[in-house]
Amino acid sequence: MSDTDHVPRYPNDAVAHTNKSSDEAARRWRVAIEIGDQGSGTEKTSVKTVSAEKIESGEDFAIETLIDDRVLAIFRHAGKWYAIDGMCSHQGGPLAEGVVRDGCVTCPWHGWQYDLATGIQMINRQPLQESFPIRQIENRVEVSLH
Structure with missing residues (x-):
């Protein structure tokens, strides 16, 4: 089956499939987090600020942010960055407020x-949450939505 023949089977599958392109030049990266002094960001931007000390401590954390009218949950877990749709596909719970363990987030509302x-739901193994490419370049953490 070619990319053009892809038939979406699950709610987020259509967008997730097209967003997994390996063509870096075609990606549009958006700054989601700036690493620096707390309070260095402005109130007029959705870019969150995280202290360099928090990153260096190795502490796991999650941040909810808004990029292009999309709510994203961005996680720092086990030294890596992850970005997924911030609203649980079950009933819209805030995934950034969930518990993270062993590479998995549990929605605080109903435990999904x-x-x-990958955004795969752990019980039925279906790709229900859209996941996004994420990278850190110097003091910026960027997410690609398209």
Whole structure:
């Protein structure tokens, strides 16, 4: 089956499939987090600020942010960055407020669990949460939505 023949089977499958392109030049990266002094960001931007000390401590954390009218949950877990749709596909719970363990986030509302890297729901193994490419370049963490 070619990319043009892809038939979406699950709610987020259509967008997730097209967003997995390996063509870096075609990606549009958006700054989601700036690493620096707390309070260095402005109130007029949705870019969140995280202290360099928090990153260096190795502490796991999650941040909810808005990029292009999309709510995203961005996780720092086990030294890696992850970005997934911030609203649980079950009933819209805030995934950034969920508990993260072993590469999986548990929605705080009803306990649905998703793999951070793929968005796959852990019980039925279906790709229900859209996941996004994410990278850190110097003091910026960027997400590609398209």
